[in-house]
Each structure stands twice: as C-alpha cells, then as structure tokens.
Amino acid sequence: MTLQPLSPTPLPVLTGAVLVIGGGISGMQSALDLANAGIKVYLVESSPAIGGRMAQLDKTFPTNDCAMCIVSPKLVEVGRHPNIELFTHSEVQGLQGEAGNFRAAIVRHRRFVDIARCTGCGLCELACPVTHLSYFPELAEPGAGGRAKAKKGGGEKRLISRHGPPRPTDSQRWRFLVDSEACSSCGACQRACLHAAISWEKGQPATIDQQRCTGCGACWVACPEKFSAIQVDQAAELEKSTGAAVHARSQTLRREFAAGENQSCIRCGLCVITCAKVMEIRALRLVEQGIEANLDRCQVCGACVSVCPVNFLRIDQLTRRSPRPLLNSFNEGLNLRKPVNIHYPQAVPRVPTIDPESCVHLNSGACGTCATVCGVGAIDYRQSEEQLAIDIGSVIFSPGLEVFDARRRAEFGYGVYPNVVTSIEFERLLSASGPTSGTVARPGDGRHPRKIAWIQCVGSRDQSCGRDYCSSVCCMYAVKEAFIAREHDAAIEPTIFYIDMRSFGKNFDAYVDRAGQQGVRLVRAMVSRIFEDPLSGDLELRYQDESGVRQREVFDLVVLSVGIGVPEKVRELAENLGIDSDRFGFVVTDGYRPLATSRPGIFVSGAVKGPKDIPETVCEASAAAEAASAGLATVRGSLTSSAALPPEREVAAAEELRIGVFICHCGTNIAAVVDVEAVTEYARGLPGVVYAEHPLYTCSQDSQERIREIIREHRLNRVVASACSPRTHEPLFMSTLQEAGLNKFYFDMANIRDQCSWVHANDPEEATAKAKRLTRMAVANAAAGVALHEQEFPVDSRLLVIGGGIAGMTAALEAARQGFVVYLVERESHLGGQLRQFRRGDDGREMADYLQGLRTEIAADERIRVLLGSELVAQTGFVGAFESEIAMPSGATRTIRHGAVLLATGATEHRPELHGLGEYATVMTQTDFGNFLEDGAPELPFAPRVVMLQCAGSRDPEYLGYCSRVCCNQAVRNGLRFLEAHPGGRLDVLYRDMRCYGMGELDYRRARQAGVNFIRYSPADNSPRVSCSAEGIEIDLTDPSIGLPLHLSADLLVLSTGMVAQKSEELASMLRVPCAADGFFLEAHAKLRPVDLPSEGLFMAGTAHGPKSAGESIVQAQAAVARAATLLSRQSLTMSAIVSRVDPTNCAVCLTCVRACPYGVPFINEEHAAEINPALCQGCGICVAECPAKTITLGRYDDCNIEAKIESYQLS
C-alpha cells in the first residue's frame, strides 16, 4: 500500500536524510534502522573507523558473547549500505536551520590515504619503520620543504655492543657497486668497510670485491652525498624505495634469525642504512665492535630499532632524550602503533590514517616508505582538510562516552603503579586481538597474575570528583571480566570489592550468581588505598571487611572499575549544536519524550544521555531513529537509491564449464610468501578453468571492473577468487558477478592470505602448495554451484500492537506518525495499563493527565484503530503478511491483516502474601504508599515511623527470582516525599543492595542527607524478623554498620515487591515466540536485538520484556516501532536465497527438523510432509544436518558442494 501524507495541508519541503553523530554501536544502529526504512543517513565519526567502545570490549554480559563477533556484522553492514554515507575522521562543526531542514557543516580531517583507492591490505603499516614520536628540528620556514641539515661531526657517541662481537651475515645480501665515473677517490668507503672488501688507492676509484663483501652498506653510507658513487646494484624491492628494500630484507632476515634469543649484531647494516638513507639522519655507524650511535644527532624515531631483525638495538641506548613511544589508543596505550596505522584489525573502513604529528615524511620530508610500498597509490601526503555541507531533516546525537581518568583517585596509584590498570585496559588485555593476544599478563613485568582485584565505583557515586551518579554498567562488566579472566586461566583468583552489587538488568543476578559459583569472590568493602611493593610490583589493598575488621590483602593485579562520563569535546559540541546538558554533560530530555533534546529536530541516544549498557543503548538508538524519522515520513525514500542490475544470464545445465580464477597478490601480503604465479599457472590446468590471472589487488576498484569485463569477454559461468577472507570480501565479489549479469552464487572463494601466507609465513613452499589445494577445492565447489534466486514478496504496511499500556499507546502513536495504520488491541475496556495505578510519574507529574493526553491523541488519529475488550485468538502468516483473529467484546471475531506485530502486554505489581500484605491496612506496597502520600495520609500520627522492606518477595526463588529494577528508585523517591510531608517522621529502609542506577544515585544521596536510615540486611544470615499484627509492626534485625541488634516499631510497613509478568504462555505459543520461566518474553539477542523477538516480523516493548520504568518503556516502544518500520516501509521484502527446502517425496514425517530448528520454522503441512517457510528460515542448516532421510537441502551448502570440495582435496 502507498503512504498517505500526514496532513492534507501542504507542508514545507522536508529533507529525507538524517545526520547521525557518532559511529559507535548507538550511531550504527540508528543509521541501519534509518537507512533500512528509506531514510538517507550521513554518519559522522571522529575516529578513523566506526565501532566505538563496543569494538574495544572483549566479551559482553550477560551472555559472554564476543563483542567483536557480534558487532562486526554491523560494521560491515554499515560500511556497505548504499544509503549510509560514512564520514570517518570527521567532525560536525555547526548546524543551521530547523527541524526538517538543517544544514550541517562537516570537516573531514586529513587522513593522507585515499579511502576510494585503499584496499586495506595493511602493507604501509607493516613497512613503516617509525615507532616513536621524533624530536624534529624546528623548521625555519614552515613549508620550505626539506629539513635543515644536521651539523656535521660533533655530538656524544656511544658504542653499542651486547652479547659479544658482531657475527656478520651475508644472507639475502644487497650488491653494491662503485660508479667509477662519480667516484672522487676519497677513500671514505674503504675506511668504512669492515670486511676489507674495498680496494682503493689515492687518486684511483674504489672497487668492491664481491667475494668479500657482506652487503652491510657501510661503504654506501660513508660515500659523501655529493658524489653518491656507491650504488646498490641488487636488492629486493629496491625499485620501490630504499625503505621498501630495507623492510623486505628485514622481514626475510627476521624469519631466518627467529629462533635465537639475545643475539649479537649480525651486521646486516639495515639500522645504519635506515638512519642514513631513509631517515636522512646519519646518527649511526657500523664499527668493529658493534654500532656507534651519535646521541645528539638521533631524532628518536625508532626506525633503526624496528628494522633490526635480531632486536639488537634498544632505543634508550641511542639518545639522551626520553623516547616518546607512539601508543596505540585503541589498545588503551598498552602497546605501540606506527604513524600510519589501521585503527584496529576489523576496522570499517579498513583504511589507515597517517598521524601528521609523528610521520617523518610529513615533518622532515624524509622516508616516504609507505607511499612506495602501496600498490594502488592510495597514500597522498598532500591531502587537505575538506569542508563539507550536508542537508538533513533531523539529527541524532550519539557521540558516546569517555572513561573516568583514574589518576584522579590517586590513592589507587593508577599511572604510577604499573600493575594497576583500568577496566577498559583489562578488556584489551583479555581480547584476542589485544596487545597480549588475549593472555592475561601484568603490564609491569608480563607475569601471569594469580590474584586479581577489582575496585568498584572509581569515578562513580563519588561527589568528591564530580561524579555523583552511578555509572550503571561497572558492576556487571567487573563480574564479566572476572568471569572471563578465569575462563582464560583457571588459576586466576578474582575478587571484586564493591559497595552495592547493581546487577539490575534482565538475567543479571543469575549471571552474578553463576560467576560466584565459578570462583569469583565478591567482597562488600571500600578499598581505602593501594600499597605497592616496589620490588615485586605486588599490590596490598587495605579495607574493612563486613564485620568491621581491618584487612590487608596482597594482589598481583588491580583493575579499577572506572565510571563513564561525557568527554569535554562532546560537551562543547552539544553547546555548539544548541542542546541543553546537565552539570555532568549528559543531554537533558523530558521523561515522556526521552529522546528529544531541547532543540527540535535533534534527538539523542546512548551514553551521552546518561550511563547505560549496550542493549539499552541499542534500544535508544532504534528509538532515536524512529523519533528522528517520524517527522520525515512523507519524504521517505526521496534521497535513497537502489542499484540497478543488468538482467541475469541463464546458464544452461548443459553449458560447458567456463571458470575464471583470480589469484590475489594482496600487495605483497600474499605474494611475499605464496608464489602466486605458480598458483595461477596451476589453476589454469584445473578442469573447467578457461581463464586465470593474478591481480595485484583483486578487490581494488579497477580490478573489479576488469573482472566484469573478463566475465563478459570470456563468457565465464563460474568465478573463483583466491584472496583474503570471505567474511569481508565475498559480498564485494558477488556483487561484481551480479553487475556482470552472472548469478552471484556461481562464485567461491579461497582464503590464501589468512590460511596460507599469514600462518605459514616461514614455509613459502608449503604455503604455495596449500594455496593450490585451497584454490582447487574452491574451483571444484564453484563447478558444483547452481544459480539461486532471492524471492520477493509484498509487505502489508499495517502494524498490530497487542497491549494498550504506556508502551502500546506510545508505539501506536509513533507508528501512526510514521505513516502506518495501526491496530491497537487491548484486553481491558480502557487504555492506560498499569500506569493507571500511579498518581504521579517518576518526575512528579500527574500521571492521569499524561495518560489522558495520549488517549486523546490516539482517538484523534484516524490511522489508529483501537480494539478495546479484545484479544488475539489466532494468528497465521509470516513477516510482511500476517493474518490475525481478534475476539471482540461482542463475542464475534474479526480478521485483520498486517505486516508486523508489536507485543506490549506489560506486567503488574507483584502482591505476595507476605508480612500481612492485604491483611492489614498498615502494610502496603510502594505503589500504594506513593498514592497514600498523595492523599495526605490523614491516619498517620504526628511523627510517623515508616519502615520500607526492599526485595520483599523479589530476588527470592520462593517468590520472584529476579530483581525488578525499579523498586529501589521508587523507595527513595517515596522516602523523600514522605520526609517532605512529615518532617518529624522517621524512615528506615531495609535493603540488600540499593540499586539506584544512573541518576537515581543523586536521589539516593539526597535521601541519606535528608535523614533516611538505610539498613542493609542479607536473607542468608541477617534476615529481618517482621511481626505484623493489629497492634502494630515490630521488626528485629542486626545493623551491620554498627554490628548491633536493632528493634524497630513502625506505624507503616511498605513492601517493595517487584513486578510480575502477565500470563503469556498462551500468547507465546500462538505467536511461536519464546517466553522465559519468569513469564517475560525472550528477545532475539540479549545484546544487539533487545526489542526484536526471535521470529521475523515480531517485536516487543515495555514490561513484557522485563521490569522497567515508564521512561524506559517509552524508549522501547519507539525502538520497536523503528525496527518494525524497517519492514513496513518497504514495498516488498527479499528472502534469502540460502534457505532450507524439504523434498516431500522422502519425508518420513519424523519431526526431527521440527524439533531441531531453533527458530521453530518447520511444520507438518496438509500433505503430511515437513515444510519450511522460506520467509522465516534463517539458513542455519541445522535441519539439513539432522534430517535422517537427507531430504532437506540448503542451496550452496548441499552435499554435492561439500563432496565436491572433499573429493578435490583428496586428489593429490
């Protein structure tokens, strides 16, 4: 169906594009949701690659999924999306205009690498010899070019000779010749030669005895520049540059000398050559006993050290100045990087950046090695900063977070004691792609730590350093890090020192319990100070344990759980954009419009709106996408594009095989080890191969064009690429096939980089043989390939919302604003849900007014059809084309058709039969108490005594096993209001952990200052004994802060009882969606798909997902609409071509597939055979493997493909 304009009056022309600021998980999710719903996206990221903080994490709680594994598909999708334009290494400088029509000024910083040309092979980074920030001489005239010549002679010299005298090698030696024409017969070369290989007599040109020469280059360096009579005659890669040749020889020698430790100098001369001929410094000289360094001349760039194949040199020996290593910011400074570097291995775009501060060429004009090794000419030293203006309709502000500078809590010695690290550094230490390759090692000495301590709330809940709020995520990430550390090394004994364990999210408590069973020790204590043993580097922690006894405990490593905040730059940007922030820098929004900033048209998402974890961030990101696009619904699709493909050529079954094979050099990434010419020659002889070649970069743009031409010219019907990883490059090659009019499944790929040249770098012969084998298998597989087709089917743009509470009402209104027709089905006879029980919202506003406002808006919107007193009774169909039976109050049923479902069935307040709740008027729930305070509480005495009991029937396996997340904040708010109304009253709150996450901590502190007594209890050993009777309420427990028994008499007992899910089993089985034992629906992925249900086309929002506040429910409702909009905004959906198909002839109806499918897709049809709906199949192949009759097939991964590969492998 077509979209109707929102209103009949003509609107100003809107811009159907959105600017997303920040390329972290939040910005990426917003961008994808917008782009998939027909909105053009400009994504601006200040760092050189997208991915943000999440890309730095090792694993994620509470599922222990690898962060990189789950985020990298998103990175790739954003990078390849035709409707997302990426501006990395760029910043927003200003914003003009108003909602609907903004113009943003963007600056693209100099990267010195052409993104369009670069193939991401990484050779430049490998070949760059620089590892330190040099001390460049001040240039007299900036831009004068060339560097001031260092003064000759002079300077203190130091002889470097370790591990005995040099043992010269002539392996892979360079050949030097004397140009007798140019030779001035000065004899400098003869004096420099340490091997008596040069004969010279006064007045005669020198000659080199090639028999004696070891190729150290001492003569070359010694020959005065004005004559340059010594020339390099033969050296690998010399045609590129001296730097490239040095790198090539260094790599070869490094492999050759890999075994030995503490080797003496091998006098390869590379350090001296690099210093003189590449860096043009001439601070080093080869001498009889080793290397002589001129301490005053050295520029401390580190090049000589990095090219030395035997690690003979140390930079601190070469200079008197302190070396300034270039620290890898992605690895939190735990290891080094080069001036030219790719931000991280999986970076998107995988394009390096050159740091203008440390690059030698950009500062002194020397070196320039990277430009010479780049095979595609992508290095551009003269690139200039770009100023751009883009037009957009709205803006999403999601610039992300910074971690607290732990130096400000100096008692922990961070930055002074090397074995005190921050939690984000520890993530990098755990990460397989981190500085230690995933080995947990102490930065101080590289030793494996046994005892590791985590200290919580470093830069959180601490007004002394301006961080009053709780960072919300640290408890969980600390538990996760401890958990994972033990997984890495079972000998590790982790201890977490904490104040309150704030594991308030869905399934978090269960995770903490599991960690406890896995040996993670939790100690409730504030560590006062860390003492370091200066000899061992071990760390003594001092704290008071729960019984009040002072303890000292020694640890090998301490991790500071640093809080999160808003970077200064982001505060400035927020101000520049004209949006309001609080005193911590967090962007301020209205509780009921949680994503709209103070400037209309700018929306906010992620940690810049307050500390939060990944699922909440993803949720907000989707919601912000929804909010940002709602006003642009009329111009959806106006700026997006879709690629037009040529018609596909039919390949007849009988057509002879015509296979084209492309063997990639990947610069020298592959070709330096694998003999690609030999592999190409070999490929030519394989059956069916009619064409083979070996491009320098198969993935470069010109190669892709060439492949298209070759496919047409040679009428190829299969294509094989032997190159890098299909994970990153298969989609590119497949689209090339499509552009050439060939079905994209006539393709296969062999990864001869990762699996050959990288892992077998020391064995070129075997690597080449393996590359041949892998290519042969890919050719066989491609030969067995068949054409597969993606099917399209139309989408019904209507949305069914089940549940008319705050989530359902918000979702209905937002979906209508997006232009979709909504059916809002509510079981009760009125809208409003659980919030009808509340007099006031979290911010103190009247709840009834707000709900009435929503009802009025819904009634006024003709796109929303409200079905009250109605229930869903049956549903058929699939994503894009559902059919639902609704039982109406009249008893009749009505069938409605819609493209997606949004579940918002909610939860209710838990009312357990506990401590006389329901029996005595003096015992009530928090919600009751809130309303009781509203009514003026006339029956309370002058100075009322109130006791609140937290977790009453919550976090208790006998009642509700989970934490309901909202009760602590609710208790604190009610407590503050109680003391305001009754200044003489007394309030004791009995709690287990005060989970006042985020800004709730501020109220918690206010409550303590207002005089509320918070008394901790533990159900295991200090459970309050409550006796309630008509006479009164008496409570006994021990107050752990004073260690004494306590007796409390109360006028009122308020129970924080938690939330319980609506009965949902029936609905869950009708919709075929999973529902956990506690009754809450299970999301498709706890981290990255928080509002998607596992079945396609079904979404959820609000407390049906788990306990949460009204504001959080509104965010989820908007997020779920954004997710639904990515389906509903399309005319049609494309089904994957790779889906399981059942051949009914052999189906034995054994139900194996029905049981095996994790998505519940297979069913038994009327013909009495299993059937798999291709629209729902995820293509995982489990049913294919399980089917005993082998009657299920999965295109591209059929037995014939696998067999073809295996048979081809066995051929020798």
Place this chain on the structure above:
Amino acid sequence: MKLSYYPGCSLEGTAADYDRSVRAVCAGLGVELIEIGDWNCCGASSAHMTAHHAGMRLAIRNLLLAEQAGHDILVPCAACFQRLKAAAEALREDPLYWDGQGYTGKRRIIHISTLLAEPNLVAKMVEAAAHKLTGLRVACYYGCLSLRPPRLSEAENHEMPDTLERIVTAVGAEPVRWSHRTECCSGSLTMTRADIAEKLVGDIVAAAARAGAQALVTDCPMCQANVESRQPADGREGLPVFYATELIAAALSGDYPARQHRGHLVDPGVLPRSLAVSGEEVR
C-alpha cells in the same frame, strides 16, 4: 621575591636545623624572608585540642600581623601551615565573629615544598646546585598535615603529591617509588602510645628501605623528629630523615656542616658521602 616568614616554635627549638636550612636555601635562590614581627604560637598541639577558640585566635593573630606586612606567608612547619590555613578559612567564613575585620585573605599561605617545587625555583635549583647529590636514593615522605584535609590544605594532589620528588630531583638525588609517602607517622601519639608510634614508624622505614632508599626526605618537623626517634631497635641500621631544604642547602654549598649533623638521631652520613662522591666526579 619577598615573603613573610613564619617559623613557628619547632623551628626555634627541636627543628632549628630546619630553620637554618630554610633560610640558607631561600637566600641561595633569591627569596627574601621577612620574619613576621612578634609572631606567636600557631595554636597547634595543645591549644587547638583543648580549647578551640584559643587555638584559633592564636593562629588568627599571626595572620593579621602578616596582613600588615603585605607579603605571602611562607610556613615550613606542616602543623603551623595547617593551623594557619584553618584560621584563614575561619576568617573568610565569619570575619566578624573572629574579629578579623580588614583581613583580605589575599596573602597566600605557602608551605615550603609547594614554594620550592614552583617551576622557576626548580629551574634555579638545577642551575645553582653545583654539587649534585648523584646516586643518593631518597624516599620522599609527606606525612599528613601539609596535605590533609584537602579542603584546608588546597594541595594540588593530596593523595599522590610530587612536590618533594620534583625538588630532590632538581638537586640530583634519586627519589624511589614507594607507597607510604602520605601515611601517618603517629606524631601525635609518639609520647602517649610509643607502641603504636613504633609500629607505624617501623612500617614506614621498612617500606622506604625495601624501595632502596638510603634516607627519607620530609618537609614536616614532627615527621622528622618522630620517624627518626621511633625507629625500631631491631639491630638494623636506621634511615636518617632529612628536611628537603637540608638536601638543597648541601647541594648549593657542597657542605653539610657538623651542626646539621648533630640535629639527627640517626646517622646522616649518607648525605656528606654523596657530596663527596659528587666532588670526586667534579674533579
């Protein structure tokens, strides 16, 4: 640079060696000290613990005297420093109550190491220290009163200070990395609970020795006296505690006079020995 100088009672008695070295160093670095005329007790020790008012008013009188002199006030004793800072705060908060009309609060109250660690003075020291204390490994020890409470002391980094390290490095000594730099020396208990004092001092000295220090360097006369006097009699050689100014004075003059020597309860021989070594090198 001209400064009002408040020596306090320690520097006239038990810490006379401190006073001498402070005056020598300031003279050597071009800082002119003008002793506050008719200064009295700062109110530390007995006064502020027994009679809050008396303690406060004693300190306030000194501040009002200094106000007339019109310079910033240099205070070498950490206890005096803390009391004067407390008095300044009281005057700021309630000048009428404390009869402090006319007190402007413009005169900074500066502790000695904060002064000496200023970059220009460090640079002067590097230049003027003709006799670098090369090879002398010292543990810089701050104690508490010059840093805590930070609200009063306004110390730059009260948990991880580095003023003493900056100073000793300037004269060529080598500060060790150790963790007991701001621990309590038990000065206020040294008379009443010698057992506690010995335990705390023992911890501090053991930590410094383990870090490889040959001596401690401090800027507090109570720490100096207490840590030297309460070192455990376990037969091991004790560590002398120097005032930072003693080190600077020695580096400036190349001499460590016997008079200074006598001020120590633990043999301070490492300092003259280090001077001798540096003398060898100069020759």
